[in-house]
Amino acid sequence: MNASILMAALAAALFAAGAAQAQLHPMSDEELSHTRGQGLIALSNTRLGGFDFTRIALDADVTLNANLRSMRLGDYRYAAREGMGADIDIAHLQFGRSDGSAAQRLVQIGNPYFEFVYRDSGNAAAPREAVGMRFGFDSISGDIGMKINTLSGSLRVEGKAADGSAIALDSRSDALGGKRxxxxxxAPCMNFTQLGAVRAGDASGPSRDFWVSMLKTGVQFPAPPGTNQLPDMAQAGMWMNWRDKLSAINATGALPPNLPPGR
Structure with missing residues (x-):
């Protein structure tokens, strides 16, 4: 699955997840005077470190159940670490699970967005240069199954070993900064073989820093809404960021099922 297909698949799933039917009715001036509204699409611009960011957000809360398989993003030669030959290689990414409660079938997502990145080009004829983009969520909570082969990104998952001691999977321990x-x-730590699913969010609130970027140079993205903590700098190529409030559902690598109702 290439990057453009991934973005399209997630966007389609999000819009389909919140599908509804409505019928238009005329409103009187009196009714309109007591009505307030806000557009579904929100546009915002920010600037940080010489980069301009234009965000287009779906200003809505969405529930999602989806299965993505064989995601292979950023397939190119990288001499420093060829690895699996791609920046991101994920065999399974499942939003929701079918072996728990009805609520666990769904993942709660807040304000999904696309954000485009530009910088000054130094060329008066074309003053801005497109650097890349990212797709992400302002918030996400629920159970997500994942089997990762290779990751370029910043990822941290808290877990527990068989003896109950605390362990963690953390890309910051990698000598190349999480690239491939x-x-x-x-040891003691958790590796990809042990990771089968995570729970996003906790009693204090949802996870707030999930995004995937596609860039031609490294970029420092702004802090997530409601925080002052800048994320790790995204490297060129494909990059996934997810560190906030993630806990491993198990440390055995078991992938929870996510089957349609009745199966």
């Missing part, structure tokens, strides 16, 4: 990381680490 295979999850290897020095």
């Amino acid at each position: 990381w295979d999850g290897s680490c020095s």
